[in-house]
Amino acid sequence: MSIRRYALAALASAVFAGSAVAKDFTLLNVSYDPTRELYQDYNAEFINYWKKSHPGDTVKINQSHGGSGKQGRSVIDGSPADVVTLALAGDIDEIAKLGKTIPADWQTKLPDASTPYTSTIVFLVRKGNPKGIHDWADLIKDGVSVITPNPKTSGGARWNFLAAYGYGLKSNGGDEAKAKEYIGKLFKHVPVLDTGARGSTITFVNNGQGDVLLAWENEAFLALKENGGADKFDIVVPSLSILAEPPVAVVEKNAEKHGTAEIATEYLKHLYSKEGQEIAAKNFYRPRDTEVAAKYEKQFPKLNLLTIDKDFGGWKSAQPKFFDDGGVFDQIYIPQ
Amino acid sequence: MSRRISPVIPGFGLTLGYTLVYLSLIVLIPLAVMFIHASQLSAVQFWNIVTAPRVLAALKLSFGTAFCAAIINGIIGTLLAWVLVRYTFPGRKIIDAMIDLPFALPTAVAGIALTALYAPNGFIGQFAADLGIKIAYTPFGITLALTFVTLPFVVRTVQPVLADIPREVEEAAACLGAKPLQVFRYILAPALLPAWLTGFALAFARGVGEYGSVIFIAGNMPMKTEILPLLIMVKLDQYDYTGATAIGVMMLLVSFVLLLLINLLQRRIETPN
CATH class of the missing domain: 3.40.190.10 (Periplasmic binding protein-like II)
Known part of the structure; x- marks a missing residue:
């Protein structure tokens, strides 16, 4: 009897401990039209990067694309986006103003006025x-x-x-x-x-x-x-x-509700890393990082x-x- | 001496209740929300939005092209219905089924295909261009797209009525000495007209609201080839929700008045004297 009880307790604690460590994340990135290929590459890179520090997690990233204004409006009207990566800062300003899901000072949260590539x-x-x-x-x-x-x-x-x-x-x-x-x-x-x-x-x-x-x-x-x-x-x-300068921002109210605030922030921060900048350059976006920019100098005329x-x-x-x-x-x- | 006539089929309360709930959820509440949203504007503001030169130009274009498309389909559609009802020929069933295709096809696909065909260097457009006629990116192109999208309406409303008119009626008229035109004028036209008007009104109303197919072929030049639904999208893209609803309300009112007139006309035809 006691052995059985012990085994049950062990099993329960294992399940509990497991669930506390490994998490399932689903991120929704609402973006504009021409970034389809960029974010397909970047999502694969980001999932690898996140798994290095959180090996038990499963991460799934969904993308949505369309005209920047239309996409902004869908977030205002209640699309459950965790992050937005749009064509114009003005569109994110409107989400902050009308949707109130993004703080008004969003552009100060990340380097280069929250525009990781140009x-x-x-x-x-x-x-x-x-x-x-x-x-x-x-x-x-x-x-x-x-x-x-x-x-x-x-x-x-x-x-x-x-x-x-x-x-x-x-x-x-x-x-x-x-x-x-x-x-x-x-x-x-x-x-x-x-x-x-x-x-x-x-x-x-x-x-x-x-x-x-x-x-x-x-x-x-x-x-x-x-x-x-x-x-x-x-x-x-x-x-x-x-x-x-296409900007990015975490849709904070949505991310808090989904419990994805930490990973969503990391998702955008990683865009500024060497790996992220390299992917941007490969997809013909001009990188902010000076080293990566120097490497791809020939591709982008001055x-x-x-x-x-x-x-x-x-x-x-x-x-x-x-x-x-x-x-x-x-x-x-x-x-x- | 009033007597309540109880209908043969019971359940009037239940069916009416269901009808009202259904209509409210699907039609009345969404439309009411639009009116409520537009009522944030004062009468003067509303008037200024709907009488701006760009809106008026788009209004003329949208209703004008929809009217032309409905007329074209009114003539060609009646002809199609006539051929399908009165003659048997190989492939009739296939043509009959093809009439409905414009309903099934995503309108954007239709728009892109028509543009590729009728653009100045497209397969058909190049011949028109040689004659100095531009089809795509002009009101002609818009009418063409609307004609395609609204094709089934007149055919499908006229077809069953035409099938119900026995051939013998026409033959009897002919025996009594009526010429073909007289047969059409005095026998067929009065019987077909109410159904024809219904088809015309449906085609017209659908054409006014059509967005997907027109947007590719229109060219979308302000004051020239900009349709009303596009102006609504433009307003929405500027996050001007109220301005967009104001145009929506205006379109709805104009369409409602026109449809009402068509209905009244129909009534007069159906009950002469």
Whole structure:
């Protein structure tokens, strides 16, 4: 009898101890459109990394992708995201403001204003560059047709718009009226405004519309890599562009509820490690880490980069000025 | 002298109760929430949103293209129904089944396929481009997508009514000396019109709200090829929930008035005098 009792107690304690040590984690990463491949690679790396210090745990990471604004809205409306990795800081600001699941000072929680990798806007042109497009000024030449998504519905298109506007400012000595004139002319050369970056890529690549696609640098590289794209397209790097800084944040209220706060924070922190930065670079995102950046120097051409904070006063002032109803973008189309 | 007529089938209370609960959960409550949300706006704010130039341009475009598509389907759809009912030929069953395909296909797939075909360098679009006609990225393209999506409505409403009109009626008219056009005008048209109007109204209403297929072929240029449902999405992407509901409420009201008019017209036709 006593042996049996002892065995039971031992078994019970083993089960109890086991459950206290080994945990099951499921993380939901709500991200934007072009990061699919990046996070597939990174999730595998992160699970390996986490298991080194927590060998008993099982970790599963789900990804969700879509237009940055749409994804932000789904988190506001109650999607159980543990982390968000979106295209614009403005979208995470809206989650903080309307959803209240992320603290308002989220950008101070991680290095580099919570933006572990960056990208920029480049031109994708037809092979051999038949229209001779080398810089922003060439986009408004007669007979050139430009493909870009609608800045109202696409995060990437907002970076495109600001890069073009920034060029308009710099080439006219900071004259806002001239910059508006340039951007107005530019959008006269846009025949189709798709709702998202992927839609524009389809219009340009599959439907053969336009002479130049304004694209994320990582999307442009991807278009070259896939289906013999390198034989059909060239990348043109303009003299000036914008530093696109896609931000990340833990959705703290959700993570606390799911008991994933610790692992979710680690998930984002690990993006800044050598391994994380290496994966970002391999997926054509510009790494923050200087060593990794030096290693991939050849891949990323050097160019003059504007930043949203220094040149446009951050998203909090750029969004209403350029993209809200009645903003600079609307003024192009609506007679004043 | 009022007498309560008790229906043959019992359970009126139960069935009505079920109907009301069902309608409330599926239709009334979601629509009411929309109205409540929009009521946060003052009348002036609401008016300013729905009369902004971009919204008005989109309003004209959405209702105009949906109307054109419904008319096209009203004519072609009646023809299709006629062929399917009055003639037997090999492959009739297959064509009959194909009519419903636009319902089954995800609308985005339809939109992408139509765009690829009708874009200026697409398989069909290139010939149109040679003639100087642009189809994709213009209101033509939108009408085309809507015609595709709303094809089944008129066919499926007219078909059974047409099948119920015995051939002998037409033959009798012919024997009495009616010319083919007169047969159509005095025999077929009055019998088909109520069903035709139902099909037309369904196609029109569906066309006004269609988003998935149109978005790829429309070009989405502000003031030119921007449909109302896209404007709602644009507002949502700016986190402007109230502005989006205001446009939604406006669309709903306009559609409701139009459908009501069509219903009244139908009644007048069904009960002459």
